[in-house]
Amino acid sequence: MEKPVRPAKDGEYLSTLDRGLKVLRSFDAARPEMQLSEVAAATGLSPAVARRCLNTLVQLGYVAQHGRKFLLRPEVLSFGTAYLSSMNVEQVVLPPLQNLRDITGDSASMAVLSGSDILYVAHVSTQRHIRLGATVGTRFPLHATSLGKVLMACQPEDAIAKFLATTDFQRFTERTVTDRDALRARLNQVLANGYDSALDELDYGIVSVAVPVFDASRRAIAAINCSTSTTRISQDELVRTRLPLLREAAIEIGAALQRWPTLLRSLQ
Numbered sequence: 153m154e155k156p157v158r159p160a161k162d163g164e165y166l167s168t169l170d171r172g173l174k175v176l177r178s179f180d181a182a183r184p185e186m187q188l189s190e191v192a193a194a195t196g197l198s199p200a201v202a203r204r205c206l207n208t209l210v211q212l213g214y215v216a217q218h219g220r221k222f223l224l225r226p227e228v229l230s231f232g233t234a235y236l237s238s239m240n241v242e243q244v245v246l247p248p249l250q251n252l253r254d255i256t257g258d259s260a261s262m263a264v265l266s267g268s269d270i271l272y273v274a275h276v277s278t279q280r281h282i283r284l285g286a287t288v289g290t291r292f293p294l295h296a297t298s299l300g301k302v303l304m305a306c307q308p309e310d311a312i313a314k315f316l317a318t319t320d321f322q323r324f325t326e327r328t329v330t331d332r333d334a335l336r337a338r339l340n341q342v343l344a345n346g347y348d349s350a351l352d353e354l355d356y357g358i359v360s361v362a363v364p365v366f367d368a369s370r371r372a373i374a375a376i377n378c379s380t381s382t383t384r385i386s387q388d389e390l391v392r393t394r395l396p397l398l399r400e401a402a403i404e405i406g407a408a409l410q411r412w413p414t415l416l417r418s419l420q
Contacts, residue, residue: 171201174195174196175191175195175197175202175209175215176209176215176224176228178194178195179223184223185218186223187221188203188206188220188222210222214228235418239414239418240415241415244409244411244412246274248404248405248408249261249262249401251401252376252378252397252398253276253277256378256393257278257380259378259380260275260276260376260377261276261286262274262375262376263297263300263375263377265294265304265307266291268293268294268319269300270291270303271290272286272291278380293322293354295328296322296353296354297350297353297354297362298361298377298379299360299362301342302347302348302362302364302372302375305342305343306343306372307372312336317332324353324354325353327352327353328353346364347391347398348361349362349387351387358381359379359382359385359387360377360380361390362375362376362398363395363399363402364402365402365405365409366406367406367420373409374405376402377398378398
C-alpha cells in the first residue's frame with residue numbers, strides 16, 4: 153500500500169528522520185520480521201543506511217533484533233496513543249460511531265485520506281466476524297472502499313486527475329473497480345449522490361456504505377461508514393436503512409469538531 157505523500161524537501165528537512173520513519177513503516181502484516189537486506193529492499197535504502205537506522209531504532213527501543221531478523225517492539229504504539237489522547241479522538245468521534253453500532257449492529261469507522269490509501273482514525277467493531285477486520289491505524293487502498301471513494305470524490309479536480317493517472321489499482325475481487333474510466337464515473341456518481349456503497353470490492357462478504365464529514369467550509373475532512381457481512385443484509389437495504397443514520401452522525405461529528413479545533417486542524 154502506498155505510504156503518505158511526503159512534502160517537498162527544504163533546508164529544514166531532516167533526511168535522517170525521513171529514513172528512520174521509512175524503516176518503521178516498512179514492517180507490516182506481510183513483513184512482521186525482516187533481515188537487513190529485506191529492510192533495505194522494502195525501503196529503497198542502501199544496506200549501510202538501513203543498518204544505521206535499524207541500530208538506532210534498536211537502541212531507542214522501537215525495534216528488536218533476534219539473530220539476523222528485526223521486528224517492531226510495543227514501544228512504537230506510543231506514537232499512535234499520543235495522537236489519540238492529545239487530540240481527544242475518543243471523546244469527540246467515538247460516541248456517534250458507538251451509537252451507530254448500537255442501533256445497527258454494524259461496525260462503524262472514520263477514516264481520512266493518506267496518499268492513495270485510507271487510514272482509520274476511529275473504529276467501533278461488533279462481535280460479528282468478517283474475514284477482513286480493521287482497527288485504528290489500518291490502511292486500505294481507497295479505490296476498493298466506500299470510505300475512500302467518498303473522500304476522493306470530494307477532492308479538487310487536479311487531485312482526482314493525479315490519483316487516476318498515477319495510481320496502480322490492485323484487484324482484490326472480481327468486483328474491485330480497477331478501470332480508470334469506470335472509477336472516474338463512480339467518483340462522479342458518488343459526488344452527485346453524497347455517498348458510496350461497496351459490495352465485495354475489498355473482500356468477499358463485506359458490504360458498506362459511507363458518507364463524508366465536512367468542516368465549516370464544506371470541505372470533506374474525513375468519512376464515516378457502516379460495514380457488515382453480506383449474510384446479514386442486502387446492499388440496497390443497507391443503503392436505505394443506514395444512510396440517514398450516517399448522515400446524522402456525520403453532522404454530529406462535524407459540529408463536535410468545531411468545538412475541538414486542534415483535532416479539526418489535524419484532520420485538515
